[in-house]
Amino acid sequence: MSEESSTxxxxxxxxxxxxxxxxxxxxxxxxxxxxxxxxxxxxxxxxTIHEYVDCPAEQAYDYxxxxxxxxxxxxxxxDFAPTGTPGLWAGRDRLEDDxxxxxxxxxxxxxxxxxxxxxxxxxxxxxxxxxxxxVPASLVLDRPGSVITWTNCRHPYYDDNPYPGLAPRPxxxxxGDYWDLFYAGHTVEMRNLKAIxxxxxxxGLPIGSAPSRRVAR
Amino acid sequence: MTTVSLTDVAAxxxxxxxxxxxxxxxxxxEDKLRDHPMFRVPPSRHHVARDETNADLVERAVQxxxxxxxxxxxxxxxxxxVHSQLPDLPFVGAGTxxxxxxxxxxxxxxxxxxxGCASFVYMLKMARQILTSSxxxxxxxxxxxxxxxxxxxxxxxxxxxxxAVPGDGCGVGYVTTSARSPVLDVETRHIGEYAGDMTxxxxxxxxxxxxxxxxxxxxxxxxxxxxxxxxxxxLVPEVITDLCRRLGVPSTDIDVLITxxxxxxxxxxxxxxxxxxxxxxxxxxxxxxxxxxxxIPVTLDRAIGSGQVRDGDLTxxxxxxxxxxxxxxxxxxxxxxxx
Numbered sequence: 162m163s164e165e166s167s168t169x170x171x172x173x174x175x176x177x178x179x180x181x182x183x184x185x186x187x188x189x190x191x192x193x194x195x196x197x198x199x200x201x202x203x204x205x206x207x208x209t210i211h212e213y214v215d216c217p218a219e220q221a222y223d224y225x226x227x228x229x230x231x232x233x234x235x236x237x238x239x240d241f242a243p244t245g246t247p248g249l250w251a252g253r254d255r256l257e258d259d260x261x262x263x264x265x266x267x268x269x270x271x272x273x274x275x276x277x278x279x280x281x282x283x284x285x286x287x288x289x290x291x292x293x294x295x296v297p298a299s300l301v302l303d304r305p306g307s308v309i310t311w312t313n314c315r316h317p318y319y320d321d322n323p324y325p326g327l328a329p330r331p332x333x334x335x336x337g338d339y340w341d342l343f344y345a346g347h348t349v350e351m352r353n354l355k356a357i358x359x360x361x362x363x364x365g366l367p368i369g370s371a372p373s374r375r376v377a378r
Numbered sequence: 379m380t381t382v383s384l385t386d387v388a389a390x391x392x393x394x395x396x397x398x399x400x401x402x403x404x405x406x407x408e409d410k411l412r413d414h415p416m417f418r419v420p421p422s423r424h425h426v427a428r429d430e431t432n433a434d435l436v437e438r439a440v441q442x443x444x445x446x447x448x449x450x451x452x453x454x455x456x457x458x459x460v461h462s463q464l465p466d467l468p469f470v471g472a473g474t475x476x477x478x479x480x481x482x483x484x485x486x487x488x489x490x491x492x493x494g495c496a497s498f499v500y501m502l503k504m505a506r507q508i509l510t511s512s513x514x515x516x517x518x519x520x521x522x523x524x525x526x527x528x529x530x531x532x533x534x535x536x537x538x539x540x541x542a543v544p545g546d547g548c549g550v551g552y553v554t555t556s557a558r559s560p561v562l563d564v565e566t567r568h569i570g571e572y573a574g575d576m577t578x579x580x581x582x583x584x585x586x587x588x589x590x591x592x593x594x595x596x597x598x599x600x601x602x603x604x605x606x607x608x609x610x611x612x613l614v615p616e617v618i619t620d621l622c623r624r625l626g627v628p629s630t631d632i633d634v635l636i637t638x639x640x641x642x643x644x645x646x647x648x649x650x651x652x653x654x655x656x657x658x659x660x661x662x663x664x665x666x667x668x669x670x671x672x673x674i675p676v677t678l679d680r681a682i683g684s685g686q687v688r689d690g691d692l693t694x695x696x697x698x699x700x701x702x703x704x705x706x707x708x709x710x711x712x713x714x715x716x717x
Contacts, residue, residue: 184539187603188414196611196647
């Protein structure tokens with residue numbers, strides 16, 4: 162412990178109970194607490210949303226981890242098919258005409274995280290990364306079902322398309338132009354996800370569906 | 379329906395300004411918290427003299443009203459409402475003493491003990507109700523705050539970060555049946571759920587009037603500072619937004635907003651929540667500290683005197699009390715120029 166303390170002592174700016182009284186800690190937190198926050202303060206660099214879903218966590222995770230279901234719950238991702246690269250799928254983002262989207266799913270069953278590594282126009286550098294996590298609601302809300310969180314980080318490419326030459330046409334709007342609508346757009350999609358999962362779970366139907374195109378083996 | 383106006387306001391600040399050093403240089407003073415907006419020490423505040431009472435403060439504060447409207451008009455008020463932040467006596471309110479000093483003979487006299495820092499709003503609502511539903515033609519509403527120089531200067535309390543924030547002062551309003559500066563609407567709510575969360579801390583467990591050695595402090599029960607902060611953050615913007623909705627205007631149409639002034643954090647948060655620029659949310663915090671219930675009329679008086687309230691301004695006065703057991707806001711179309 163003393164070793165840790167001596168290491169920490171070299172780090173400026175730490176606020177810990179050892180150097181900050183309880184009342185001072187409260188006062189600091191009060192200063193940081195506003196009654197309202199502007200959209201860009203909350204969603205300007207990171208966009209995290211969350212939703213309760215009345216569907217068991219394992220099934221929600223399983224559904225998300227199968228990438229072809231993006232065609233069901235997202236607003237505009239469609240027509241995914243395997244590419245020549247294992248694990249990499251390509252589809253259309255119907256948000257814009259003639260726009261290809263590439264996607265790879267990295268899922269971790271223990272943590273129930275599902276990360277979609279995506280990109281418009283090319284599949285070599287997947288930088289549009291959608292980080293999702295399923296948490297059993299019994300743990301965090303003391304009720305059956307799941308809590309699903311979803312985070313996007315504002316990669317610099319959102320502000321500046323690194324491959325403008327790959328756009329289907331010069332005037333095709335860039336995905337990053339929509340950043341300020343991500344909270345809203347992702348909320349709409351999260352509600353789709355909730356509706357699908359809850360409908361199928363409640364009706365005793367299979368939660369997932371078969372991919373329209375087979376995986377290349 | 380009879381239109382009721384907030385015809386005029388006046389204020390009194392006792393004694394000479396007391397500098398921040400009165401607290402910050404006091405032996406054993408809690409200094410760590412002073413860097414934070416919640417406890418930032420106002421550079422200046424006023425303290426009542428040891429023998430100065432609530433009635434004294436009101437008597438002084440009313441003098442400019444007598445000068446501007448005539449002694450007969452003030453003596454003729456039908457309604458007297460008095461809120462004393464720190465009553466001088468148990469049992470007896472300051473109201474009848476105020477009536478005696480000023481030679482009033484009001485049909486309606488109420489010593490208001492609720493609505494704390496927003497009691498000016500509540501008294502304006504009561505005065506308006508009485509003036510619209512009876513023969514009464516005018517009212518005097520008074521907020522006296524005398525805790526800073528008495529309570530918060532006790533030898534042990536004076537060390538606490540909370541002690542350096544309050545200031546003493548008195549603000550009064552003259553309310554008449556007139557259309558000059560009409561009270562457009564009032565929104566108030568008592569919130570029983572939060573009653574009792576603000577208490578007197580008496581370390582030896584005695585009742586405040588029983589003999590003992592411990593010094594009275596203001597305390598908050600288990601609800602704690604964080605919950606009071608959350609309530610305050612929510613209540614004041616909420617009640618003002620509801621008032622604006624009833625008036626049919628967005629909060630951004632408010633020309634002058636004056637609230638109670640517990641600390642800089644609340645002032646910042648309320649202004650942000652209502653999307654008002656700082657220059658339209660007026661306060662006297664740096665000069666007079668937290669004036670509790672007197673903050674609203676004192677700040678309004680100063681703002682009118684300095685020309686910060688212009689003819690025709692939509693003026694909104696609002697705040698919350700104690701640990702959140704009351705919130706209220708009132709809108710006035712100001713045409714009460716003193717030229």
